[in-house]
Amino acid sequence: MPPQRATLLQVAQRAGVSRSTASFVLAGRHVDMRISEDARQRVLRAAQELDYRPNLMARSLRTKVTRTIALISDTLASDPYAGKAIHGSLAAAVAHGHLLFIGETEGDPVVEDKLISDFLDRQVDAFVYASMFTRYVRVPKQLRGHPVVLLNCLSRTAKPAQHQIVPDELAAGWSAAATLTESGHRAGIHLVGRPDEQVFAGRERLAGIREGLAAAGTRLAGTIECDWWPDSAYEAVSRALAEGLAPQALICLNDRIALGAYQALRAADRVIPDDVSVVSFDDSDLAAWLRPQLTSIALPHYQLGWQAVGKLLGPPSDPAVLRVPMPVRRRASVGKPPVR
Structure with missing residues (x-):
């Protein structure tokens, strides 16, 4: 015993x-x-x-405060990159003297309903409702009346009922454009990817890119459309090059697209960055593994998690959308425009 x-x-x-x-x-x-x-x-x-x-159990029964919070996500916890948001959330919870429970639904509403019920039965004090991809969500009815912060997702209500913590994709698009224009690029800048209006990140990144280029007196020369995966990007960029396209710079909508673009450029004997500069988004492990290393605008996963829990447990404030800055990770894939 x-x-x-x-x-x-x-x-x-x-x-x-x-x-x-x-x-x-x-x-x-x-x-x-x-x-x-x-x-x-x-x-x-x-x-x-x-x-x-x-005896924390006895104290919680007496005070109705358990000093625990729950993070409910679709697939955030199991993703190798976005898992950093969990680390940030855990660190912030510890800093505030709380324990963090984590539940993953895999997008199943039945599982989500059961998880929320279980957490409520355990009398958790508050909730972080999280999404793997930035998107609009409807907060579950069970969470109404409880403290909730949205992590990497937004509600469609005109007046936010909760704090909403998302990456600043619009500013990230501007940063991608500025990274090229500050290196002297003004012409031959092509977007690689498919900026679907339904995809928050793609829509915001494209808007920021256009604004950033316009501020420098230029614009996109065109778009090489492809899915957000290496094989699709490889095929699309290879086809464009074979048809005579001679880009000076490529802005890829994520690092997986950049991987496919790298392979296509190499197969066509184009040297990065001497012939073509490449800039991307996400700053996944791929960015540092590629050769030359890829300049990428980082998704601030850790900071997103930290800010979400900080808003949940910090001093009360009016609900608002907080856009977390996405820093530029400058590496060797961007150079001056080639002399032609």
Whole structure:
């Protein structure tokens, strides 16, 4: 049998004080309760000698506060890149003295309903509702009336009912354009990907790219349409090059597209960045693995998680959309325009 844990009464008896005095000292209320320094030291010494730990279960039953929060996601926890958002959430929860429960639904509404019910049964104090891809969501009815922050997703309501933490994709598009124009590129800049209006990241990135190029007095020379995967990008860029396209720079909508573009350029004997500069988004592990290393605008997964829990547990404030900056990771794939 495990050894019995020390009780608050045992601490009080060893320190020679009342149970309430011991409770006030261990709760940090010795000043407002006018407890002498000598009594405080005796209580702390007794607690250390007895290896006393407060009964959190009993405290939560008494106060209705469990100091726990739950993060509910579709596939965020199992994704190798977006999992950094979990790390940021965990770190922020620890910094606020809370435990974080994590539940993954894989997009199944039945599983989601069961998870939320289980967390509510465990009396968690608040919720982070998260999405793998930035998108619009409808907050589950069960969460209404509970503190909730949306992580990497948005609600469609005109006036937000919750804080919504998302990456600043619009500014990221501007940064991608500025990275090229600051290196001297003004012509022959092509987008690679398919910026579907239904995909938040693609729509916002394209809008930012156009704004950034317009600010420099230029615009996209064209779009090489493909799916957001290497094989599709390889085929599309290869076909464009074979048909005579001679781009000076490519803006790829994500790093997987950039991988396919790299392969197509190499097969066509185009050198990066001497012949063609390449910039991308996400800053996944691919960006550092590619040769030359890829300049990419980073998704701030860790900061998204940290900010979401920080808003949930920090001082109360009016619900708003917080766009987290996406930093530029400058590497060797961007150079000056070729002389032709």
